[in-house]
Amino acid sequence: SDTTSGKGNNNEKPAAQKEDTSKFPMTVKNDGKIIDGGVLKYGLVSDTPFEGTLNRAFYQGEPDAEVMQFFDESLFRINSDYEITNDGAATYELSKDKKTMTIRIKDNVNWHDGQPVTAEDLEYAYLVIGSKDYTGVRYGDALIQGIVGMEEYHSGKANKISGIKVIDKKTLTITWKQANPSVLTGIWAYPLPKHYLKDIPIKDLAKSDKIRKNPIGFGPFKVKKIVPGESVEFVRNDDYWDGKPKLKGVILKVVSPKVILQAMKKGEIDVAEFPTDQYVNAKGTKNIQFIGRIDLAYNYIGFKLGHWDAKKQENVMDNPKFQNKKLRQAMAYAINTQEVADRLYHGLRFPANTLIPPSFPGYHDNSIKGYTYNPEKAKQLLDEAGYKDVDGDGLREDPNGKKFKINFLAMSGGDIAEPLAKFYMQCWKDVGLDVQLVDGRLAEFNSFYDMVKKDDPKVDVYAAAWATGTDVDPYGLYGRNVMFNYSRWVNEKNDELLEKGHSEQAFDKEYRRKIYSEWQQLMNEEVPVIPTLYRFSILAVNNRVANFTVDPGSKLTWKDVGVTSEQPEVEQ
Amino acid sequence: MALLNIQHLKVYYPVRGGFFRRVVDHVRAVDDVSFSLNKGETYGLVGESGCGKTTTGRTIIGLIRATAGEVLFEGTDLTKLRRREFHPYRKDIQMIFQDPYSSLNPRKRVLDIVAEPLRNFERLSPHEERQKVQYVLERVGLSAESIYKYPHEFSGGQRQRIGIARALTLNPKLIIADEPVSALDVSVQAQVLNFMKEIQQEYGLTYLFISHDLGIIRHMCDRIGIMYRGRLVEEGTSEEIFTNPQHIYTKRLLSAIPNADPRERGRQEALRREVEKEYEQSYSRYFDENGRAHPLKPISPTHSVAIP
């Protein structure tokens, strides 16, 4: 509830590292026999209706993605590192120089209206996103802008993208200006049904009925009926390329997080992403199981070290207040993240050690110890750095003997926000640091980012979170020329490592792993931001559901999910 | 010389209507009225409800702005004065109100009520002020300790006397009495009327006495003006009006008064029928095509009638 974005814009099933999943299974346990013609009720847990922009190229809210998972999917399946495989509706091949990818769509992949999914459909998706009439946000992606000829097309100089070639009905190639290993996780592989949408001008696509009311895809279920914003009825797509789904249909309903537990207990909902703050109360419920995975996200506390020079498009590290590494380290040691994780989050979060979460099992460096709670160490570091209590008020002064006051910006929202912020401040106070909330209150989401983005001088330290997406590359968050590097920390070693991390060489997984391990160590040493917590996301599943998993390595998909009884189990 | 001389006084109230609530018409509450009051006399203004008596009185004292015409008080036209300039004249003209209940602020003690004009016009020490208030109160027949009481502790007649005391504190020359007793019970009414006569003599007051009760008018007034729809239809001494009415409206008004002698019942009824008949027959002779009275014409030095 305190994150910026929920879960990022990934739809693929993220994997969790095996050793971390002990807390939750990833797949439901149900040995019953799947009945024929079962209908599953899926709860979309949200305070608000889903927006209903049911198209991969245009949607913005996470709820829409949850709706889309039933009827539309990527051409590729992925492995546990979120890299594309050849098990999906299409296969791929990279050229020698790693700049060109050839994509072949399988023959039996058809849209819900019976038309085949073609190479042109995928090209059309790129044409839509790259169009200057395009109203969505996907053009911002570096991988899309990096396609040869994309800029020309976008500025209107060309009417095709020269880097995308349709070879035949089911084959196309995409060429990038530079080789970047991120294509394996970040390639856009959602075709648009051109035959269905081509008559609608691109600028009107997002509001068209063909996307909002009668969307089609090639996924395991077809949309039968939508009650805008609140529910969707899906029926089985008998023509699904991967075989006939086991469920006859799915009913998706928006459920308020306030009542989801009740709804699960009553069996009104079979499957739902479960709000973590209610997990404690739900724990013992007999008729449901919880399965979980580690999110592609982490919470952190950032130090404001400089500002963003918009003209030069560059971060400038010019704020002296936190330039002393020891001060930053001390503040990291001072906070008891373990206690937060255990008490406030009841174990649904756990202390973070690096800036690449364990949900990237191939890249997360578990050997880094991070900053575990150690107030003595913190005090020692502060003493070393010259922050001592000279006037005896219990609070440390800066090396010049002046009052040292730290302004902490934290975001409101949810029950936990306030005590969490309070707790951090108390921790810091315990080591003698005077930390106050900016404006004396938690900042509401928009004000928060307003202040952080604009490098408001009122802010010294801020607590935020990042969703990483499925691409492990941290450049977009910590690069020198990246606006989202909110701490404004710049460092040459960092530049070098990040550059190497998405070079052609990095297609070598081992190499990449080494580079990112180095980077994690660097960040751990320099602490421009303190990673605080990783998180689980959990789903509640009624006992009658079988074959449901959140394990991306598993071969199970929605097609395999079934129910083992007509009626859901109900809590007595 | 007349103390007060009203010349062609007109007071119109705007009537709003139409799309933008603009003024579309006027209620001619007072429509060209002229009369004058001599020092020491009581001039009675009578007429049916809504004929403009109150408006006339309130215009004279400056509560309502005149639309046209002059109100000459000792030669000064009050209607032309600005707020500031009017201030000194407030001392000379005072008003007695109809309702003794609403004309005294229920939240004020008698002392504050009666001293209000003193505080506006004279700078007195609290002690002097209290002495003066007690003096006037005793003049109107209320005991000295009443100054610490509130109006609701008094009967209607006593309240009316407090109102009179308040009007008297500044030694006014003219008092406008708008139906001063119509809210009072018969017995109390007599009290106030007697009293008003007494103080008139003592202070040499001039009254503009407004009422619709002809019995009271006859009892109180030296001269009488009969008003009808914003105009005077007849003016004369009390005797002339009551014994020799000329205008049909006056006659009708007089005949409508119930006769307090049961033996006169039949005669009174006959008279009434007769006047009514005449009224119907000769209506057009007395009123113009708009139903308004004609300008007054003198038929004797003291008696004027609105006839063409």
Added chain:
Amino acid sequence: MKAEISGPTPVGANIEKSPSAFSIMWREVVRDRLALGSLIILGILLAIVYGVSLFLDQEEIVKVDFLSIYSPPSAEHWLGTDYGGRDVFGQLIIGARNSFTIGLAITLITGLIGLTIGLIAGYFGGWIDNVIMRVIDFILVLPFLMLVIVFVAIVPKYNVLTFILIMSAFLWTGKARLIRAKTLAERELDYVSASKTLGTPDWKIIIFQILPNLSSIIIVNLTLNLAGNIGIESGLTYLGFGLPESTPSLGTLVSYATNPDVLQNKWWVWLPASLLILVMMLCINFIGQALKRAADARQRLG
């Protein structure tokens, strides 16, 4: 009749005999057992709340203690703790103090604004009245809740003071209308005309003549309003636009109940605050009803 000036009567003797608006109201409240009981209860409550809060350290109370999250009532925490391990009883006391102070402040500020504007509009009438009424009409059509939310999002420093000011900015209109209507009626009464003819300036008439006559209506209205204003911030808190948690209020405690678990299983967090609001509102209401009767002579008990 001979006038004899008797010496001035001593002032004290008669003064208690003349019932002022206040003494009438007082009498009415005392006579009504329900109102008297309410007054006593309210008085005790407020004495406790303001008294105890003197000894409580707000910093200490809002201090997060993860070791005792949601602990049920015990000797240490009389009313248990909330999800931050903070003592509910302390929050209740300080919250009640804050809420009552907020309610009172809003009531007084809106009362003052409404009174001034209502008196001016009602007394002078004409275009002044017209302009004021148009402004009031305008404010009345504003979607209150929505605009408050927008305001809350805008103000740079959001604390008790700004909250009071924002609420007051919207809530004075009703009072202004009421006072204006009453002033209009009062203005027609002859005592106002009398004052005018006696040469009293307008401002004096407004303040010293009309205002005292509106006092009972004002007191009644303010009392009944106070009842409504005590829980005023709870709705906003529920929507996430209430006061910061570091400023405990009854509304904050009550809106914890939106967490279904708290609502069902942790009664000690929200129920005492809800009951306290209820009791305070009822007490004030009962007193207000008695005052209302006092203001309306027809309904007086005696």
Added chain:
Amino acid sequence: MAKQTLLEIEGLRVSFRIGDDYYAAVDDVSLAIGENEIVALVGESGCGKSALALSIMGLHPPEKTKIEGRLHFKGTNLLSLSVAELNRIRGKEIGMIFQDPLTALNPLMTVGRQIEESMDYHLRLSAAEKKKRTIGLLRKVGIPEPEKAYHRYPHELSGGMRQRVVIAIAIACEPALLIADEPTTALDVTIQAQIMGLLKELQRQMKTSVILITHDLGVVAEMADRVAVMYAGEIVELADVDAIFHRPLHPYTRSLLQSIPSAQTKKERLHVIQGIVPPLHKLPRHGCRFQPRIGWIGADKHEEEPKLREVEPGHWVRCTCYEHFYFPDDQTVGGIGYGAS
């Protein structure tokens, strides 16, 4: 007075609850109304005239009033009737005209409907008949263009017209008894004259009896057959109209007559009745209630428990003090400092 008695009031006492106690506003009133006669009730404000009238109609709120005594109307005691039974008499047998025509009519109902309403319950008539009868009534009470007036709302009529409507309502079912509570007080003299004429005319036509409540002695003189003078809840004098005006006995009656200025004859001085009518809860409960207002008549001249006594045929007076009454010469402005409640 050979006429048959229509309504007989016997020992009526009407008390109102103030606080926890009951106070009598009407006390020991006995009065018989004969057929086709007009009996006037006069007296100052607050002496119980309306309270008496409303108790005949059964219009006092039962939870606040106590009514004792007997009210025989055509042989039934009105006080023993249930509301439903009373409703069969109200409007049909007894009609009432209220004082203030501004408030006595329902502002949301057309005049026609309000008149018809009483026919709904008392007469079996079709809608058309009712309308016809109503228009007839409107014409009868002298409303011009009755067909149009039928559809008018009260606020569209002038005060005089409204009072006519109120009268039309009261006589809609041709009641045997009409109670008119100050029917002309709110009206101008000319209109008052018309209404008086109308009432008398109606009374003659319909042979109804009328209880006329007023404090205007002129109206009494013109209208009434008999007069009951009330003071402080009691009838102090009851006699023919001629006797009241030419041979008044009770000091109160005599004082009243002396205190009214008349348009017919000019008096130099008006008589002032000292003091005021005491409010309900301060009424003296024993002795002559008028005694405080004629202080110059010694206490010994009053009866201890004054009773209404017939001093000549048809002329009744309460208390013996009338025998000793005289008007003092040295009239002052009125009781100084007296009467603060």
Added chain:
Amino acid sequence: MLKFILRRILIMIPQLFLLSVLIFLLAKAMPGDALTGQLAANPKMDPKTLAEMKEKLGLNDPVHIQYIRWVKNMLHGDLGLSYTHQQPVTDLLAGRIGNTVLLSAAILILTYLIAIPLGIVSGRWTDTWADKLIIGYSYIGFATPLFIFALIMLFIFGFHLGWFPTGGSVDVQVEEGTLAYYLSKLNHLMLPALSGALINTVITIQYLRSEIVDTKVKDFVKTARAKGVPERHIYWRHILRNSFLPIAAFLGYEITGLIGGSVFLESIYSYPGLGQLFLQSIMQRDYSVVTALVMISGLATLVGTLLSDIILSAVDPRIRIE
């Protein structure tokens, strides 16, 4: 009549204009814009594209230009584009307004259905136990926050007893236009409407009661009794009609209250309507939606007051509307 309505509409124009300026400036003054949320969600976004999008949305123009454009579009029935919904605001509202109107209407109807009998009982038989009970209810209702009450209702009737559905406005499986569809809508409506009405009604009850208490001692009621009108007709024809007038006059402001209440009810009952949309939009800084919603609710209030006046003039002959 027509003229009156026209004049009222003319008066509404400056009010709406002021409202539009106010809300526009406020919206601009709020921290963050429609893109703020996107940034956080989409870290891979390139700043150039961002600037481009800002430009495209016209967020870089001077405020007055933005205002004029906004008003102009609005006058053409174009309320702008919802950034988060990728949909014209008009379409967006069209999809939701039905629900809110339905809910509000249901609350209004229930409010009166509850208030009228209770108000009558309590006003007619004052000081009886029934009256005391009703007054007690009205005090408690007055002191109970709507959202708490709605939650409790939801838990009791939605979950514990299971009488009503716990979210949404209609079942997805029922065929549109069939009887089952309307029944399902009604079924979903009942609980939120009832919760809203039970709280909303207390003010009306108190109002009605005191009106009845005042009206029943009026002279014309005495006149009616003197006519021999039976008690129940006295109430129906004389007392109640007169007592309802001030309630009719209140309708306009009632609507403002309903709009506020819908924010709570819709979010608790997951009932997709304008209130919920407002909350969502303000969080996401979807200004075109926020401004449109505020304008609409302002307009609704104005129309409500107009409606009050028309109703009032229909029932009260003293108020004549030329």
